[in-house]
Amino acid sequence: MATTTTTQSLPSNMLAAQIVGFHKPHSINKIPVPDINNLNPHDLYLKVAVSGLCHSDLEYLKGTFPHISLPITGSHEGTGVILAKGSAVDYFNVGDRILAGQTFGRCGECDICKGPENYRHYCPHRETMMSVHRNGAFQEYLIVDGREAALIPDSMSFATAAPLACAGMTSWRGVKQCELKPGQWIAIVGSGGGLGHLAIQMAKKAFGLKVVGVDARDEGLALTEEAGADLVLDARIGKENFVEQVHKHTDGKGVHAALNVSDAKSAAPTAAAITRDHGTVVQIALIDEVSLPFHDVIFRNIHLKGSFMASQAEIQEMLYTVVEHKIKLENNIFHGIPEIPRAVEMLRNGEYRGKACIVVDEGAPGTLPGDSRM
Template structure:
């Protein structure tokens, strides 16, 4: 069901909450504020998880819903019930009808992971033929590699899990390295790229992987794109930044204002999330696979009429 702010029914402050923050589904009802010419019952839709924000302030429009001036933003699947359930109430302003070519049962990971990966690559503003390093080739990175190849870029995949690197090859990476096993990987990257990558996009939550990025970035206009968020603070050399050794930029996980280009690009270029499907009662197995770095692509639970992903 789709809702507008005046509709009631969300339960605030629940703990624990139902997880799952990526989903697609089929519209079964509209709130009173949703125009019939925007969504029809039976439409296959996807949506982002931010609710309780205004969607209209400068922060919502140009930065991220997390910084809404109301200070009321909630994220379904984190602070409110998410999508690992048969029915969900979502905000119509953060939803869109799926383009032709996207299947409602397989497109769910695009609505966060896909939008994040797309903008993580596109916001580097590289030209076809330039080199990009994708750090972390799993749930986000395997999509980032597909987007990069569709944009005409040359890709080096970096990971510490061999199965993720196999996934990277399947997605089109030109070269891959295991940054633990391949002791000379930095020297080889510099050799392959002729002095360093034009951008390094880090999809991981590893501080070490961020520390490893500067030596492989081409001096001058090379870019470190921050996407993954480690628990520890990042330490960047101020002299490197001041003297222009490389630039630093961030790319967030998407808003309703930059969602549509990512989803339409995905449909046009047949970007497909690699995923494994599980029953809802297999959730502990899914978490175990993630914690052991054995997960490949995305993992999801499918319900009748829709799909949600972790």
Template structure:
């Protein structure tokens, strides 16, 4: 058994919007304290997601547990398994900690592979302490094996951002050769959505702004770039998207942007039988769908939450085969407060991944 310290480093806040403190003497659960079904993971890298910022701010309808160790994009290795746990995992295995920490696996939602909407679901870094720490307790049945050879710093953001957009594409009712618009394509979620969509064989139209984003998205395989600032007139963006998608609009639109206008624009430019997939969570935003044209064009509006256990395995496989690679910057775990500040100012490109050990 690996040598497990009594205490280690964790980043904690005691109340929402309160100070974020680096606790270097945070208690580590010992192997004999693990309950059946629990696993102790030595977290090596952890991504930072906007959901983590929402948890700190406490601006969702249901507040997180407090005090809280946030984080839900953790990649590390199993160092202990609770007595009585039935699992194929063993010490030393590389595993991923995801947003969905646990579910009952017995309700209708779980049986249909929709574990995220299980009424008993637990979430990492929200209802349970998460991955912003060196040692985290997780549930064996919801840990995701990380493919051999995939660097853990690359795997970390796939465990939420990657799985989320991969699931959204699966929900989009598209097939290879179809047009898909990705709004917010140059962001943390969007740049991964472009790569998954390209790998699957979709024709990708990325909506964002700036020469740097255009160059970035071209390198990831986007077929067409639409700069929303260059088409900001009344209805201009809608007409441009229709034009570049065969004159009739895309088969699907996946909205990863933080701007609420993107949702209503999509309902205007989608072709008949098109699908709007809602992913991004801009605050106080409502989709205003004209009922007549929604029916007349047979449009679908789909909310896409995180993926299930199988989606996570598939999403990591794309990364292991080199088809998807997140744009990351690695920083120390202690930088979390600074990362949040930059996130709020829109100064983060791609994904920040925190290194938990020096």
């Protein structure tokens, strides 16, 4: 049974940007609106406000992720206003502004679901993710799992929140997984991208860490510096020179931990090379294989950890941290679902820095930064 107080009449169809074939642009289609009266207990029914464009959307278009059901609506970065909720939802109310989680249908019964809260989203029995078997946020109305969603702070706009639904929460959890103390050194490999420039600010402002920012693109190096890295290094100078520079600034030992958000094949070995003995490399970037030199793993005891998105509590913590510490998102805003193919092509060609989002509902309260909202 759904709880709803919406007085608006919903249309029969809605606009959506869909993947209809791999290696083809998104198709702008009219599709049926989800049934607001047929919700599962943990469902939230949203009127989508702003949707984020992630690098993973390029992978969806290529068919990189297995078992994608076509046609399917793109984007796993959604925000919106709750129009209705399922019978088991008690954390949210109709009318709340929320950031959607990406996953659906964890079982709630396995050891992982009953274990530490910050690992529940790893449930091996969860159903699927947005843009894989279920429609994503490039559409006007959307059903999401309330157990993976978070409240957007009143002082945050939808346009700021949407890109945080992947880049923000993934960076936040990655920095936390490094388990460092204030004053210690962290390296961000891939520091000048959508995740990297957020991770720099989170590491410095929220955790009090010193940051080595690593990138191999001129525009990435510029954004790394603007984000506040203590040491900015160009990975193109060669491994020997690179390691020497890091050691020079870290008491000759290297960083205490490194966070890899780059999908370059050499990125993980680079992260290990500049990490001090017994340190940790946290892998976030999605690549087919993560390979570290045996010398670093065996003789220097470098630990490799992975980090997968974030749990509900971690996402909520991240959103309030972004507000509290005034973490700046390099954002590119597009207006309207028909703009999505152009935004995707610009992402593919590297024509903007940072992140991008698409305003789906121009009339949603608090859509854009300004006045009292960041």
